[in-house]
Amino acid sequence: MVTNNSLQARAQADLPTEYGNFKVIAYAVDQEPPTLLIYKGDLKSVKAPMVRVHSECFTGDVLSSLRCDCGPQLHAALQKIEAAGCGAVIYLRQEGRGIGLVNKLKAYRLQEQGFDTVEANQQLHLPVDSRSYEVAANILQDQGVSHIDLLTNNPDKIKQLSLEGITIDHRIPLEIPANQFDQKYLQTKKRKLHHLLSEVD
Numbered sequence: 001m002v003t004n005n006s007l008q009a010r011a012q013a014d015l016p017t018e019y020g021n022f023k024v025i026a027y028a029v030d031q032e033p034p035t036l037l038i039y040k041g042d043l044k045s046v047k048a049p050m051v052r053v054h055s056e057c058f059t060g061d062v063l064s065s066l067r068c069d070c071g072p073q074l075h076a077a078l079q080k081i082e083a084a085g086c087g088a089v090i091y092l093r094q095e096g097r098g099i100g101l102v103n104k105l106k107a108y109r110l111q112e113q114g115f116d117t118v119e120a121n122q123q124l125h126l127p128v129d130s131r132s133y134e135v136a137a138n139i140l141q142d143q144g145v146s147h148i149d150l151l152t153n154n155p156d157k158i159k160q161l162s163l164e165g166i167t168i169d170h171r172i173p174l175e176i177p178a179n180q181f182d183q184k185y186l187q188t189k190k191r192k193l194h195h196l197l198s199e200v201d
């Protein structure tokens with residue numbers, strides 16, 4: 001299993017989780033942190049498997065931070081894929097929408113002073129969102145998948161994956177109710193980044 005000249009499947013294993021039994025494959029280039037494909041079922045056997053392309057959020061995914069909806073989105077995606085019986089999470093190492101964990105924490109400090117998530121990145125002279133979905137598309141293609149049902153609220157993710165050759169048959173919303181700490185974060189995603197968040201004002 002090899003995707004292109006450099007990205008390779010380096011290791012695979014079973015991954016039993018709270019939500020059900022999955023398999024995991026680590027795709028990597030040289031010593032870079034691996035992109036993980038967590039999946040269940042035969043992805044090629046369905047016309048459009050359910051897929052979550054998830055950007056790393058150490059604070060949300062690992063530390064259960066309430067400042068964002070990332071952790072609950074990841075867990076909800078695993079639950080939905082388990083219920084569907086087939087599907088995948090692709091875990092991209094694009095912390096902080098591409099700015100990295102240190103800069104994300106600097107952006108958090110600025111948010112504590114009143115800036116929103118977009119303004120905080122701008123204050124740091126960093127891109128608001130520098131993510132690429134090419135690796136996700138390469139992994140799907142390596143798995144023989146060209147059509148997916150994508151779990152997302154982010155129209156840019158749909159657009160970019162489409163440009164990389166993946167057809168999004170359906171968007172499956174992945175809305176997590178706001179908590180007392182992430183209301184402004186979700187509002188900014190809706191107002192400035194045009195996320196499809198029907199439950200946010």
Ligand SMILES: Nc1nc2c(ncn2[C@@H]2O[C@H](COP(=O)(O)OP(=O)(O)OP(=O)(O)O)[C@@H](O)[C@H]2O)c(=O)[nH]1
Pocket residue numbers: 053054055056057058067068070073094095096097098099104107108117121151152153154157174189195
């Ligand atoms: N720069 C920055 N990144 C953040 C912040 N909060 C979360 N993130 C990162 O945002 C990324 C997730 O992107 P989101 O815009 O929340 O959601 P998305 O993945 O684009 O869209 P969905 O598919 O709908 O979840 C992860 O890499 C997080 O680390 C923040 O306050 N500032």
